[in-house]
Amino acid sequence: MEEGRKPLIIAMKGHPGTGKSTLAHALASTLxxxxxDKDDIRDSTFHLQQQHSIAAASSSSSFVSLLNDLSYEAIWRVASTQLHLGLSVIIDSPLSRPTHFDRLISLAASAGAQLVIVECKPSNEAKWRERLEGREKSWHKPSNWEELQKLVEGYKGCTEYDVGHVPKTVVDTTAPNVGVEELVSSVVDFIDSCRGRFSKCVPSSS
Incomplete structure (x- = not known):
């Protein structure tokens, strides 16, 4: 981070399989x-969920939701520590609910940080499906297209919320002849443009 410059929160957004994590890792390596990564925290709750399932003879949706909320709380706390140390961070999560976005607004305000959102939204559904079903399987993420559609339907449209004055760029991770390096370059250009007009990019807590 440049001397005197406010720390930055780069918040990834997007459904599973959209290339969000691949781009997040490439951005972190470049910057x-x-x-x-919210998945790192969620992965660590496997034994808790397994023990609960054995004790209850089922995996109750309320307990699963509790562990998911706990995972988000953990990433907010870890991010807060880094930001208050003056470090910029990249937060990789679906950012699917307005309440998660509101928490980011509060986090940025408390740390005096600048918030930008990078949303991955593939235009080619066939490539998206191929990517989703071809990736390494995870016990807490959809492993096929049908499971993903069920997850998206469960959101009931809440993922398409207004981010107000917070700068956001939408990245097509299935654009033809566009690799990860080009995507990273476009996101970095976007961030630089926000830095250049800092007064317009600082998130409001109102």
Whole structure:
């Protein structure tokens, strides 16, 4: 981070399989920012969910939701520590609900940080599906297109919320002849443009 410059929160957004994590890792490598991945935290709750399932003879949706909320709380706390140290961070999560976005607004305000959103939204559904079903399987993420559609339907449209004055760029991760390096370059250009007009990019807590 340049001397005197406010720390930056780069918040990834997008459904599973959209290329969000691949782009987040590439950005973190390029910018040398700490990467805070919600899946890393969620992965660590496997034994808790397994023990609960054995005790209850089922995996109750309320307990699963509780562990998911706990995972978000953990990434907010880890991000807060880094930001208050003056470090910029990349937060990799679906950012699917307005309440998660509101928490980011509060986090940015408390740390005096600048918030930008990078949303991955593939235009080619066939490539998206191929990517989703071809990736390494995870016990807490959809492994096929039908499971993803069920997840998206469960959101009931809440993922398409207004981010107000917070700068956001939408990235097509299935654009033809566009690789990860080009995507990273476009996001970095976007961030630089926000930095250049800092007064317009600082998130409001109102």
């Amino acid at each position: 040398k920012f700490p990467l805070i």
